Amino acid sequence: MARSSSCSPTRRRRGWQSRRERVILAAAVLPEGGQGGARLLATALVRRECMRSWKLAVPIGALALAGCVSQQTYDQQVQQTQKTVALEQQYLALNQQLRTEIAADQVQIRQLSDRLVVTFVDEILFASGSAEMHAKGRGTLAQAVPTLAALSGHWISVQGYTDSEPIGPALRGRYPTNWDLSAARAVDVVRYLQAQGVDPTNLVAAGYGQYQPVAPNDTAQGRAKNRRIEVVLRVK
Structure with missing residues (x-):
């Protein structure tokens, strides 16, 4: 899903909230010893900032059993998590740095997949x-x-x-x-x-x-x- 940095006054007049909470959930499944179980580690990053009414959640695909995921799939999940979190951090930083130009409709920032x-x-x-x-x-x-x-x-x-x-x-x-x-x-x-x-x-x-x-x-x-x-x- 694509999202943009623009905040439309028309949409705000329709009752859209100008400040939202976003939660990014980055999860990794790690095996615990030889027990065949799994330990789910998750961290949540909550940010409040001016934006549209969308909310972003990043699903990483936690599995119930460690044996259900191959090493290759696990590595791909970790890599995708890192890429998504990196894009999110860049999006937030650039929105802050260019906030005046964004408000003046001179700059737009879109986050794609x-x-x-x-x-x-x-x-x-x-x-x-x-x-x-x-x-x-x-x-x-x-x-x-x-x-x-x-x-x-x-x-x-x-x-x-x-x-x-x-x-x-x-x-x-x-x-x-x-x-x-x-x-x-x-x-x-x-x-x-x-x-x-x-x-x-x-x-x-x-x-x-x-x-x-x-x-x-x-x-x-x-x-x-x-x-x-x-x-x-x-x-x-």
């Missing part, structure tokens, strides 16, 4: 037609650097997207297509993150141009949604 997607509207990072971040953009991105720099064993994929408007004559010599512009923006973000201490072996830059829109390009609002930078965090 295997990754986090942090979406920046292009204007918060770049001037129109430019592939070099402005000072405000660098300042915005700097807030997330502590979380990104602390990651180990993660891919940090920076992905650039544009609307379908063709590149104007003044910029066409430098960026012949929207692919070129989106890729140049992604590379600029990657270079900045590396300069701020993010491990370059974790960084990837990609440009998608206008070919993966999230909204129709026939309105100004839709085009604005399509002009974006996404930072995707995924365990290697």
Whole structure:
């Protein structure tokens, strides 16, 4: 199930609570001696924070008998637990670091089953037609650097997207297509993150141009949604 950092005023007016408790249950089944039984160890992490009305529970699959699970299955369960908890911690940290921009609808954070997607509207990072971040953009991105720099064993994929408007004559010599512009923006973000201490072996830059829109390009609002930078965090 996907979830997002956005808190809609309309939904709050419908009576949705703005603060919720979340419980993450991480469980592991460990054999006890030769008795054939099992000992269930569980830890619960409870957090209260502004969010939608969803609640997240992470089932790990506790079994009644240790003999019912193979070593391979057990290892997979442990690995999946670690990945889920890591994503949860990153989600919480980035929501705190970018809370002002999230409230202003300039940044959105989505937690999917295997990754986090942090979406920046292009204007918060770049001037129109430019592939070099402005000072405000660098300042915005700097807030997330502590979380990104602390990651180990993660891919940090920076992905650039544009609307379908063709590149104007003044910029066409430098960026012949929207692919070129989106890729140049992604590379600029990657270079900045590396300069701020993010491990370059974790960084990837990609440009998608206008070919993966999230909204129709026939309105100004839709085009604005399509002009974006996404930072995707995924365990290697």
